Amino acid sequence: MDELGRAQESLGRSIGRARAGEDPELAGIVREKGEQLVGLLFGLLRTSRAYAPDNPALNQPVAELTSAIARLAQLLGALHLVAVEEQVYLNEIRVRTPQQGRDGKNLAAELSAHEAGGLSFTSAPSELQVRALLQCLNARPAPERPRAALRHALLAKGVDNVEPAPLQRFRIAGADGAKAADRVEPKQLVVRGVEMVEDAWEGVAEGRRMNILPLRRVVTDLLELSPGHDELWWDPPAASAHGLHGFRVCQYSLLLAEGLRLSVALKQDLGVAALLHDVGVARAGGGEPHVRAGSLALLQQPGFHEGKVRRVLAVYDHHRQIVETVGGRSTLFGRMLHIADDYDNLVRAAISPARAIASISGGAGIRYDPVMFQAFINRLGRFPPGTLLKLADGRAVRTTSVVRSPETFALPRAFTTAGPPEEVDLSQAKIAAVL
């Protein structure tokens, strides 16, 4: 077969795989109901200006809008409707732009009067709440801080489950998107990642279908920023333990993947698997049953995709020791997650990161893949981020960087813990002890 023939075959195969990977049911529902939601909301915003809030003419469209939101909330959990650049996204899935008004206005324009770029529905609102929402959106925007005023107005009318989202714009990434303003903001990424894990657990607990795409976007951003970025080692104040654990295991796994020089595609799949590795707890509770429950929860996502196979097996294997032989050897991702998971669990158990990594070293070859462990410490170093150290000059510092070079394996960057944080490059200072 010649080159073109091979190309035809390969393209045919890829398209076949892509077809196998789609979840037409979910996509169809989101598209259909999302379009309905946006169309009804936009239409109601305009027609309700002509009627009193209790006018019967609004009854049917309000009931339909309420029902559409409820159906979507049942399927997706919290709904995040974002209108930007004449496009509308529902939980990151683009839905068809509804018909524009005769004046050319669209949903984004309607919301922007309140300096809002979207609406988040944390639960399905009642018909009364929908009517109140329409009233608030149709009211004259406050001259000062209109979005905050809108939120207050909503709360005052008993709408505590709809949140006006900030104005949005697209963030440009990639080769030509080097503008500083468009770089991933590390702390926001931690918050987003933690919330994604929490949402996934919530969804599994409630039997909802999982949406992988936003999780994959978090991983893509982590890879773009670098999973070891100094500013990522920050714990959001409101983060749940499980949300933060999922995000940290994702970071550690991606660092390990860097050490193993895995491809971008594998890193993406690994990152998603890591974010979701303990999701079974939400269904089966803590302890070992969560491993199987998590695998099954991930298996439920319809459509065949290599990423799905990888994460199901990764979750299935993530508590298995390297020496276990029953069932064959753990998968690559399973062995990687095992190291990352145990390391974070040690750290979560208030063991110093330096001691935790030392403990992992003791398990290399027994609990953990020894070569993988080497790749892990090559990226995390002797004093992984979060390690408290005492310097020879008496200052206490907390490490904040992963390994920058082989030479600085045991000499990361750190910040002082007392007083205003001061950055200390440990290659320029002397470590006295691990605290």
Added chain:
Amino acid sequence: MATAEPAAQPAEESLEEAATGGTPATRDANAVLRALSKAARAFTLYDAQNEAVRRFLQDYRDALDGFLRAHGALGLEVRPFELALRGEVVHAEKDREKSLASRLYRDGIRRLTIQPGVTWEEELKLLEVLSVRFIGVRQQEEDVVTLLTRAAFRSISFASVAGLVGSAQDEPDEAAPAPRRTARAFAADFDGPPPPVMPPRQFGYFEIPAGALEGFLAEETPDTLPGNAVRMVRELLDDANQEEMKTLVPAVEEVRDFLLSELEIKHLRDLARVVAGQHGRAAATLGPALRPLAAPYTLQKLLATVPPGAEAPDALIELLDLLTSYGADLLDPLLDRIDVALASGAKKIDATLETAALRAARGKKERLLARLQTASPALVEIVLRFLRSVDPGGLSPEVARRLLESGEVAARLAGVRMLDEAGAGEAADSELLKALESDAVEVRIAAAGALARHQAKKAFSVIQSHVLALDAVGIDEREAEAMGAALAALDPAQARELFAGWIRPPQATGLLSRLVGRKVRRMLAWTAAAGLVSVPGEETLALLRDASAQAQSQADDDLKKRCLKSIALWRRGAQTRG
């Protein structure tokens, strides 16, 4: 961003787009983009293997390589309905469904740059991503941006919408706390007890050997995916309860379809083993998941993985075997396969396939007979062999009669052969006599031969009439010889008398005899010459000589040669007869 719009219309739309003018660079860029757009959309209209797709691929490759050679990097700005090169529009299409620009823009791509060092693999990968988008596949797992990121291009770069951020105009909003959903609470030890703290070892920075890195990479490749997919369902099926089966059945079906689309025979076998290994309710629940593999079309597809004449791998045979438990009827697919092998000139049939086919034939005599009625000549032998094997005493005249009613010559011949092998008997001979009236010369010849071997005396007059009747409309040499031989075998003396009449037709007497003297009919003489070979007696030789002399007098070289040949054969026979 993922999109959620309907699939592109696969109607017979034109793939042609208007060319734009301008500078050589813009013209060439336009050519590249038209070729790219056409190639990407081709999959909405054509199968990947279609010749048109091949042509579009070639156009795309030529146009892109040509541009890069002549003008360097192709840097495109993506606008809602246009693509621009250095500010100049080089591709515009207002139809959103057809517009490459629109697809890219709506999926978040804002800039696309292809560098001169781009490889064919990268060009193809770019096309693949766009094709998947054009074909309207809505993936929940990936979007164009993640797909392009995964591709890790070296010579293709893109700027994309990588997410949404709060705009600069956003206001501080501490006044009212956001109604943030509260995360569900879980016990602190949700992941089980922390791992034991183990005594540390000495460790430091060590480079991982290249071989080890390659080993890790080799664990997750397209080649390992099928095995992992099977392992995934195998592990989870272990001790699965009925509630879990609701998740596992669709998963098995997904894996099955994936393996089938990739024609991964070994792993399909493994999957079938996993399913076949289930017991009780699990087996009942899961069994139907394998049934689609047992469908005739699918079985043909599986069998077609073996090149004609090649030996079928054990995995395939085992898979087929396992599928019989799920309703697979392997008989026809296997016979088709054998037929294809025979038609391709294979000298030997794969014994494993034949054994499998024979196994599949058990208890299916009627199916074999039905098959026999439509089988190719080469396959007839196999099917007859199977028939004998599955029902040694069952090759009755009734069966032969049904075969003789077939429209296929090969089947009718098989019927004659069965009757022949059955030996003389009233029923068999009666069917053979009917076969003499067949419209196929091969069947008539075979029937005459069988009747002769059966010494069915009453066949003599039937064959005689048959020859005379055919002679009137034209009988060919092969049939004449066969009929002559049959007549001679059935009754040599009567045959000689008959043949004598054909060689020396009785002449009328009287005044008109010279005018109406009966001539020798050429094909009757031919029949006689052929038949006389086995008729003993010197008179036979004289008859043959007469026939030869008449042929010479009529300058019929062929008939003369036939007669001389018969004389030679008769002499050889006479020596044998003593």
